[in-house]
Amino acid sequence: MLREVYETQARLLGPLHPDTLVIQGNLAQWRGQAGDHVGAVVALEDLLATKLGILGPNHPHTLATRGMLAHWRGQSGxxxxxxxxxxxxxxxxxxxxxxxxxxxxxxxxxxxxxxxxxxxxxxxxxxxxxxxxxxxxxx
Incomplete structure (x- = not known):
C-alpha cells in the first residue's frame, strides 16, 4: 500500500518533491524492519544522494536519512x-x-x-x- 502511495505521490508531485522523498524514506525503513537490511541500505544510499543534491547536507531530512542509513548499515552487519x-x-x-x-x-x-x-x-x-x-x- 505504501508503495502505491509513493507511486501516486511521485506521479502527482514529482519524484523529487520533499513529500515524495519522505515516503521513499518510509519505504526504506519498512524494508529494513521487514528483514531486508541490505535492501534498506541500498534504498537509503540512493535517497541520501538525492537529498544531498536537492536539500543540501544540513537539511534536517538529509541529516535524518544519514542516521537511518547508519542504523540499517549496522543492522546489515x-x-x-x-x-x-x-x-x-x-x-x-x-x-x-x-x-x-x-x-x-x-x-x-x-x-x-x-x-x-x-x-x-x-x-x-x-x-x-x-x-x-x-x-x-x-x-
Missing part, C-alpha cells in the same frame, strides 16, 4: 561503517545544533551502541560524555 557514519553525523549535529539538542543526544546514543559492537576503545569515555549531555538535556 557493518557496525564499523555504521559507527563511522554516526560519528560524522554527530559532529555535524554538534556544529549545527549543539551537544544538548535532542537529535545530537539521540545520535550520540546510537554511536555508542554501534561502537560497542565494534570493540572501539573509547566507548566508556563516550558513555560518560553521553550521560553528562543527558543531564543537561533533562534540566
Amino acid at each position: 557493518d557496525p564499523v561503517t555504521a559507527a563511522a557514519e554516526l560519528r560524522a553525523l554527530y559532529e555535524d549535529l554538534i556544529r549545527l545544533f549543539g551537544p544538548t539538542h535532542p537529535e545530537s543526544a539521540r545520535t550520540h546514543s546510537s554511536l555508542v551502541h554501534w561502537r560497542s559492537r565494534t570493540q572501539i576503545a573509547n566507548v566508556d569515555g563516550d558513555y560518560q560524555q553521553q550521560q553528562g549531555q543527558r543531564s543537561v538535556v533533562v534540566r
